[in-house]
Amino acid sequence: MDKKLDLVALRKAYTPTVVPVKDISLSVGAGEFLTLLGPSGCGKSTILRLIAGLEQPSSGQVLLNGRDVSRLSPGDRNIAMVFQSYALYPHMTVYENIASGLKLRKTPSGEVQSRIHEVADFLGLHELMNRKPGQLSGGQRQRVAVARTLVRRPDVFLLDEPLSNLDALLREHVRAELKQLFGSQNTPVVYVTHDQTEAMTLSTRVAVLNNGYLQQLDTPERIYTEPANRFVAGFIGSPQMNFLQVKCEAGQAIVGNSRIPLPLGSNPKEIVLGIRPEHVHVAQSSNEPALDGQVFLVENLGMHNLVSVRIASGGEPITVRALLGMEHRLATNTPVRLAFPPDSIHWFDVGAGDRVEATTPSMVRNG
Amino acid sequence: MTTTSPENQQATVHRPSVRRFILPIAVALTVLFCLAPILWELLTSFKTDDAIAEIPNVYFPSPNQLTLDQYQKLFERRPFLNYLFNSFLVSLASTVLALGIGAPAAYALARLKLQGERIILAGVLIVTLFPPILLFLGLLDIVRYLNLGNNYLSLIIPYTAINLPLTILVMRSFFQQLPKDLEDAARVDGYSTPRMLLDIVLPMTLPALATTGILTFIAAWNEFIFALTFITREDMKTVPVAGAQLGGASPFEIPFGPIAAATVLGTIPLVLLVLIFQRRIVQGLTSGAVKG
Ligand SMILES: Nc1ncnc2c1ncn2[C@@H]1O[C@H](COP(=O)(O)OP(=O)(O)OP(=O)(O)O)[C@@H](O)[C@H]1O
Numbered sequence: 001m002d003k004k005l006d007l008v009a010l011r012k013a014y015t016p017t018v019v020p021v022k023d024i025s026l027s028v029g030a031g032e033f034l035t036l037l038g039p040s041g042c043g044k045s046t047i048l049r050l051i052a053g054l055e056q057p058s059s060g061q062v063l064l065n066g067r068d069v070s071r072l073s074p075g076d077r078n079i080a081m082v083f084q085s086y087a088l089y090p091h092m093t094v095y096e097n098i099a100s101g102l103k104l105r106k107t108p109s110g111e112v113q114s115r116i117h118e119v120a121d122f123l124g125l126h127e128l129m130n131r132k133p134g135q136l137s138g139g140q141r142q143r144v145a146v147a148r149t150l151v152r153r154p155d156v157f158l159l160d161e162p163l164s165n166l167d168a169l170l171r172e173h174v175r176a177e178l179k180q181l182f183g184s185q186n187t188p189v190v191y192v193t194h195d196q197t198e199a200m201t202l203s204t205r206v207a208v209l210n211n212g213y214l215q216q217l218d219t220p221e222r223i224y225t226e227p228a229n230r231f232v233a234g235f236i237g238s239p240q241m242n243f244l245q246v247k248c249e250a251g252q253a254i255v256g257n258s259r260i261p262l263p264l265g266s267n268p269k270e271i272v273l274g275i276r277p278e279h280v281h282v283a284q285s286s287n288e289p290a291l292d293g294q295v296f297l298v299e300n301l302g303m304h305n306l307v308s309v310r311i312a313s314g315g316e317p318i319t320v321r322a323l324l325g326m327e328h329r330l331a332t333n334t335p336v337r338l339a340f341p342p343d344s345i346h347w348f349d350v351g352a353g354d355r356v357e358a359t360t361p362s363m364v365r366n367g
Numbered sequence: 368m369t370t371t372s373p374e375n376q377q378a379t380v381h382r383p384s385v386r387r388f389i390l391p392i393a394v395a396l397t398v399l400f401c402l403a404p405i406l407w408e409l410l411t412s413f414k415t416d417d418a419i420a421e422i423p424n425v426y427f428p429s430p431n432q433l434t435l436d437q438y439q440k441l442f443e444r445r446p447f448l449n450y451l452f453n454s455f456l457v458s459l460a461s462t463v464l465a466l467g468i469g470a471p472a473a474y475a476l477a478r479l480k481l482q483g484e485r486i487i488l489a490g491v492l493i494v495t496l497f498p499p500i501l502l503f504l505g506l507l508d509i510v511r512y513l514n515l516g517n518n519y520l521s522l523i524i525p526y527t528a529i530n531l532p533l534t535i536l537v538m539r540s541f542f543q544q545l546p547k548d549l550e551d552a553a554r555v556d557g558y559s560t561p562r563m564l565l566d567i568v569l570p571m572t573l574p575a576l577a578t579t580g581i582l583t584f585i586a587a588w589n590e591f592i593f594a595l596t597f598i599t600r601e602d603m604k605t606v607p608v609a610g611a612q613l614g615g616a617s618p619f620e621i622p623f624g625p626i627a628a629a630t631v632l633g634t635i636p637l638v639l640l641v642l643i644f645q646r647r648i649v650q651g652l653t654s655g656a657v658k659g
Pocket residue numbers: 014015018020038039040041042043044045046047194
């Protein structure tokens with residue numbers, strides 16, 4: 001049977017006011033790598049601890065392969081977890097660390113040895129087997145922590161920010177390693193991070209969380225190209241998406257002197273226009289939708305300049321940031337005309353912040 | 368930056384030369400000051416009676432002024448091995464009890480969200496504020512009532528009780544800085560709570576246990592008032608009491624030599640204990656558990 005993890009209406013309240021997980025339902029199937037992504041304190045670790053059984057849910061269920069395990073102790077759930085701090089037992093050798101979970105489950109010693117051998121081959125841990133964790137580098141500890149979960153052959157892997165203690169270079173390297181490693185096996189993985197690069201590169205699906213609620217659960221591509229609401233749009237992508245609140249008239253948004261048709265079927269008075277800095281460019285012709293402004297900050301990012309432009313609209317000036325090629329030698333205080341290609345624009349509801357989509361095509365897609 | 372560096376260099380070259388002299392001298396003086404009484408006792412214990420009594424004081428005795436007689440006298444006149452055994456038994460028992468009761472209590476206080484945790488802690492702290500001398504009269508009544516006089520328990524129980532607050536407070540702060548992830552990892556690995564405590568938590572706790580254990584042991588070993596009052600049988604006395612009660616050949620003679628010898632013999636076990644466990648303490652077993 002395929003391995004599968006389901007969370008059903010999960011809620012965790014520490015105190016009546018501290019409710020880090022409010023209503024989370026999702027499922028992770030075989031071969032899936034699900035990343036929980038969100039700002040600090042949004043309840044990612046809490047969800048992982050609920051799955052592991054280190055915390056009891058206030059309501060809702062955790063199903064493992066269709067079986068309700070909400071009341072089982074962590075040791076009876078057959079899950080394996082990599083902790084942010086690695087949590088290797090300091091008084092045991094690497095071998096004993098990796099073997100401890102198997103020995104407790106009374107695995108025959110021949111199998112313990114062969115499994116550990118296999119994992120050590122895979123991760124290149126053979127020379128380290130008799131060392132204590134104190135004698136390992138950060139990257140080596142991280143690998144031992146991963147090895148400890150791999151030998152268990154659990155029903156689900158849980159990883160809580162396993163790369164956050166590594167330096168930038170090593171992190172990139174280990175990230176690629178993890179992708180290969182977990183890509184080559186079939187057990188569901190739940191991975192917690194607040195680093196969107198990790199989320200985008202590793203996952204088959206990303207769950208964006210905020211404030212204890214699931215904001216969007218989708219493939220990395222769609223999270224980027226079709227953010228479900230303003231929070232997701234602002235959280236994913238760096239530099240951050242630009243948001244402009246614009247007036248509308250007869251199903252058209254008024255941007256400067258031009259009008260951009262809104263998605264079919266919507267006709268609000270005002271709407272939030274979102275556009276990523278990488279999609280804004282310098283206007284070439286006078287008939288594309290564009291706004292005039294003045295450059296007030298140029299940040300060199302190597303391949304591009306991140307240009308901040310102040311746009312005088314009726315009330316207070318708005319700031320739009322654009323990633324522009326090096327060929328535009330823009331100095332501060334020079335006037336510039338920024339174009340917004342209608343295809344790259346995201347529309348969001350002014351009040352709730354939900355994505356506004358053309359009603360007919362989306363109905364076709366859902367149906 | 369570059370222009371100021373020559374000046375800095377001069378300053379750093381100049382200063383150590385002063386420090387190089389003053390620092391070792393200061394250290395030597397401090398050490399001498401602290402060790403002087405002990406060294407004096409040590410010297411006295413090896414001198415002949417005449418050399419001890421001689422005026423001016425003999426700081427550097429000649430070979431014919433040195434002797435092992437004082438130690439011989441100590442063991443001949445009194446059952447000194449017996450005293451050592453008594454001290455050892457009482458101190459060890461109260462140390463084991465204090466750790467055995469205090470460490471689990473400290474763990475509970477550090478890890479469980481107990482109702483009224485602050486009140487419990489305040490209570491523990493207040494107990495340490497009572498000078499033992501105040502407790503002494505009450506304890507004497509209790510010892511009489513329970514008929515515990517001349518029983519090792521009359522010392523073991525109060526020593527345990529007096530050292531418990533310290534054990535609890537020290538161990539609690541140790542458990543608090545012990546990463547909780549380790550216990551979580553153990554639970555995910557499938558350890559039951561008792562096995563987790565024994566196999567994972569206890570090994571990491573050994574350095575802290577050794578430190579607090581030594582403090583408890585020393586306090587019990589050196590205790591005087593309770594030992595003097597609750598124990599009157601000669602063969603059950605502890606080293607400090609026996610040392611203080613050493614008599615001379617006549618009531619007017621103070622036996623400086625045997626007293627010095629008793630002091631030295633009473634101190635050696637403590638010194639050995641600290642030396643043995645020092646490595647344990649310094650080892651820092653927890654290093655490498657988490658990101659380091
Ligand atoms: N044991 C606890 N008791 C009370 N509140 C807690 C407890 N553990 C976590 N919280 C609270 O729950 C909220 C979510 O915590 P959680 O650790 O899940 O955040 P996170 O998303 O993992 O954040 P980060 O990215 O910083 O790790 C926080 O506000 C935190 O203060």
